[in-house]
Amino acid sequence: MLYLVGLGLGDAKDITVRGLEVVKHCRRVYLEAYTSILTVGKEVLEEFYGRELILADRETVEQEADNMLKDADLCDVAFLVVGDPFGATTHSDLVLRAVKLGIPYRVIHNASIMNAVGCCGLQLYNFGETVSIVFWTDTWKPESFFDKIQKNKKNGMHTLCLLDIKVKEQSLDNLMKGRKVYESPRYMSVNQAAEQLLAIVQNRRLQGEELEITENTLCVGLARVGATDQKIISGTLQQMSTVELGGPLHSIIVAGSLHPLEIDMLKLFAADESSFEDNECHRNT
Template identity: 45%
Template sequence: MVLYVVGLGLWDEKDITLRGLEAVRGSVRVYLEAYTSILMSKDYQRNLEELYGKSIILAHRETVELESDAILANAQNDDVSFCVVGDPLSATTHTDLILRARQSVPPIPVKIIHNASIMTAIASSGLQPYNFGQTISVPFWTETWKPDSWMARIAENMQIGNHTLVLSDIKVREQSEHDMARGIERFQPPRYMMIPQLITQLLAASSHATATEQPQNAVLSADSTLAVALCRMGTDTELILAGTLGELLALASPSIEELQAEEEQDDADEMASEQELEKRRAERAQIRAIKAFGPPLHSLVLVGKRLHHLERDYAAMHKVPGSKWDEVARQVYECKEE
């Protein structure tokens, strides 16, 4: 029979295409890939099951990467649907499953049913998809692991004037290093990188490039790099904000008074460990990020120097109050009327 690889779109159960819905309802087993992205509606798994009339099997990373035989089991005789948030092939992760199906003996026919994804929703920023270069993903940094190899991709895009779509990290069903080292199967709460942390890591990586004698990769500036924040794209609460990196970051930054009050509160709590204080600071930062940009999912576009004046003007409809968007576009990006 057929392995259907079905895109679910961006928001909720109603974003599936009619062709995708028909395929899912006709499948014996339905899997939902549950680690590269999520639907942004409440109780989405239950709502999907009610619409499909089918039970859904959550496919975590280990399921897809290590147990693909179970997904493909008996697919020569029964239709099986593998559902992916967004478009099924926007993340190359799923090409391996398709190859396994087509290379099995006998081969399992595969039908791909496409849908909207962040790769198409970027056009809502006013920036033309034709003018985008390589897309990058930025992972959460830790104290001991701060990869920044993606800065070279940004630099390449910037060199030829292309925009860069920056995807923020998602941590679902992740274990702590402590639990992994001790073989404890316990998972941390889901985490979603939001715009402030994303920008902070981007600027830190750009500064680090100079310190490590890679000045060609130090291409970002808080004051002179234009960016567009894309938040909860495709939903009723979609939010698009444009400005310099510094202006976007400032939206979720505490005032001096707030910072002083929080420091005094932390200093007064003599019983709190540094780990507890760090957790408290992270919670405050998350509250500010949600207040400024709304809940996740968040992505960011770094604007390239080949910015067209129509792109500039369209994106300017989303600029933050008091932004220097037009001034930077004119003076730094040399974007003028034709």
């Protein structure tokens, strides 16, 4: 049996009781380590589980999946994923490969950023399409996520923006020379995401576009959701460029139309309560 086990979002203790049982009894246990991170590392998990974990980076999962699944028809193998195995990143590839090999599988669900963001008080019901904001480079500055956010906003929907993670990336130079030298991991902060969004707002305004999203649009910045030191701050997009949220992982929500109860919740996390005065308080229905 292949078990896909969600680890939740905080630390070692956020695994479910069932998930922990699975981890303890499986022959081999892989830890997916390229789409998200916990606030603790592999060693802390190993100590808590009382067993060794095999780190599975993107290369392993994409190119050596058959090795990972070896004998999983005869013994139990677990694949641990931060959040939920079908959360922000789905692991459909691995499931499809297992099924093709005649290996049964089971998913042990957990919280993922896709549902845990509800803790800020915005109703999950009212979220539209989720977007990813990628790190811009000098020569590559995509804006497609902005159009999706504007579309959601126009429909009254909130947008969860997942922020880029660069793990085990090679510099262009090392990549071209085939050197397996990797850069330090980078995690986009709410500040960086807000700056990119503000740059797009300015560009579009110069082009004379009528904007749904401006510097004054209400947003929520979230850091380390689910961990004991999680931080949530609500305020304008402009404010998001300077809020201090601490270490990764970060996410940002661009709010759509707000229900009074949602406003009351967001005020608990306000960078500055006056941000709420000029904003619309009705829901599109």
